[in-house]
Amino acid sequence: MPLFSRSDGDLIRGEAPVRRIMPYLMRGRNESCVYQESLYRIAAARIWLKAYNRAHHPRATLFHLVAYATAVALETRPRLNRFVSGGRLYQRRGVSVSFVAKKAFTDEAPGATVKLAAFEGESFPAFSARISTQVEEARETDRSVDKEVTLIMRLPGPVVRLLVGLARGLDHWNLYPGFMIRDDPMYASIFLANLGSVGVSDVFHHLYEYGTVSIFGAVSAPRRSTFATRDGVSAEEALSVRWTFDERIDDAFSCARALVLVQKVLEDPGRWLGSPEGTPAWLGTEAETQEP
Numbered sequence: 001m002p003l004f005s006r007s008d009g010d011l012i013r014g015e016a017p018v019r020r021i022m023p024y025l026m027r028g029r030n031e032s033c034v035y036q037e038s039l040y041r042i043a044a045a046r047i048w049l050k051a052y053n054r055a056h057h058p059r060a061t062l063f064h065l066v067a068y069a070t071a072v073a074l075e076t077r078p079r080l081n082r083f084v085s086g087g088r089l090y091q092r093r094g095v096s097v098s099f100v101a102k103k104a105f106t107d108e109a110p111g112a113t114v115k116l117a118a119f120e121g122e123s124f125p126a127f128s129a130r131i132s133t134q135v136e137e138a139r140e141t142d143r144s145v146d147k148e149v150t151l152i153m154r155l156p157g158p159v160v161r162l163l164v165g166l167a168r169g170l171d172h173w174n175l176y177p178g179f180m181i182r183d184d185p186m187y188a189s190i191f192l193a194n195l196g197s198v199g200v201s202d203v204f205h206h207l208y209e210y211g212t213v214s215i216f217g218a219v220s221a222p223r224r225s226t227f228a229t230r231d232g233v234s235a236e237e238a239l240s241v242r243w244t245f246d247e248r249i250d251d252a253f254s255c256a257r258a259l260v261l262v263q264k265v266l267e268d269p270g271r272w273l274g275s276p277e278g279t280p281a282w283l284g285t286e287a288e289t290q291e292p
Contacts (some may be wrong), residue, residue: 002088007178008187008212009083009090022248023087029207029214029246032084036243037204038259039225040266041236048269052124052276060128063194066219066241067097068127069265071118072282074189077258081189082249083212086172089249090212094118098185098213099192101135112138112146115185123281124273145183168210186211196221204242214246239266 002011026032045065053059074081074095081092095118100111114134118127152160170176181187191213195203201220207213218241225238241262245255264272265282272287273280 002086002174004174006085006090006174008181009085009092012082012089012091015089019248019251020089023084023089026248027087028209029084030209032246032248033207034245034247034252034255035204036245036255036259038241038243038263039227040239040241040263041227042222042239042266043237044268044270045266046237048273048276052280055277056125056128058129058132060124062222062239063099063192063197063219064128064131065124065266065269066217066239066262067099067116067131067192068124069262070190070192070217071095071097071127072265073258073261075118075120076261076282076284077254079250079254080215080258083214084246084248085212086174092189092212094189095120096188097190097192098188099194101138113185114138115183115188118189121281123279125279145185164210184211186213188213190215190217192217192219194219202240202242205244207244207246214249216244218242218244 005011022032042062045062049060049062049065078091081095083090083092096115097118098113098115100113114131116131116134152163155163167176167180185191186208188211191205191208193203193205193216195201195218199221201223203218203220205216205218207216220240220242222237222239224235225240227234227236227238243259264287269280270276272283274283
């Protein structure tokens with residue numbers, strides 16, 4: 001039983017002993033990693049997004065749809081929205097998605113890390129617009145987290161290591177201040193890397209020991225891939241996302257069911273989100289009754 005509560009999560013009680021002991025057997029995230037590659041057919045998503053962008057502003061991208069699909073999966077399957085800290089398992093308060101936005105497409109341009117809160121029941125247009133706004137703000141202004149890091153990195157290396165060690169120690173004992181956690185992109189439900197946009201594909205990414213991110217998704221560039229069908233083999237445009245999970249948060253069955261939700265949104269957004277010309281949002285069980 002921890003002495004102090006957390007600002008970003010609630011202690012999970014009543015878990016099976018075998019799951020409660022896992023954080024003690026596997027103390028770090030990277031020794032607890034499970035890797036999964038998912039390949040999604042995106043022909044329908046391309047058509048849907050084209051129609052969506054004719055009817056809405058700002059325009060949405062395939063990455064926006066991936067981010068929305070993962071947020072829906074975490075809201076629908078909250079057992080995956082968990083994290084391990086101090087050897088204990090916590091249920092996160094709210095869903096948040098972190099990602100990196102390049103300030104400019106040049107070798108020298110720095111990347112700005114963005115943390116976006118997701119709200120249950122939020123429509124895709126509202127979610128996509130908030131991504132666009134945050135990306136623009138990150139590219140045009142220095143946010144507080146960037147200023148803090150810049151200030152810290154002016155200090156000597158031993159002092160930086162001491163401060164980072166202090167932060168991790170405070171977090172271990174649930175003493176890390178909530179105002180530091182709130183905007184820190186390393187304290188999020190999931191981290192998505194749009195690596196395909198910068199010409200890097202087919203990458204599995206590590207998890208960070210600092211912070212509480214338990215899931216990482218590396219998004220590749222779309223390309224034609226082969227799929228086995230009842231009639232043989234077909235070549236279709238596809239998107240590969242390589243996932244890295246901290247297996248201490250939940251079991252494989254729950255992860256698999258969450259990935260099915262991501263697949264539904266990406267492969268058939270018209271059915272699961274609704275008409276692109278309207279205000280599409282996750283339809284859930286309502287879409288189950290529709291004809292495929």
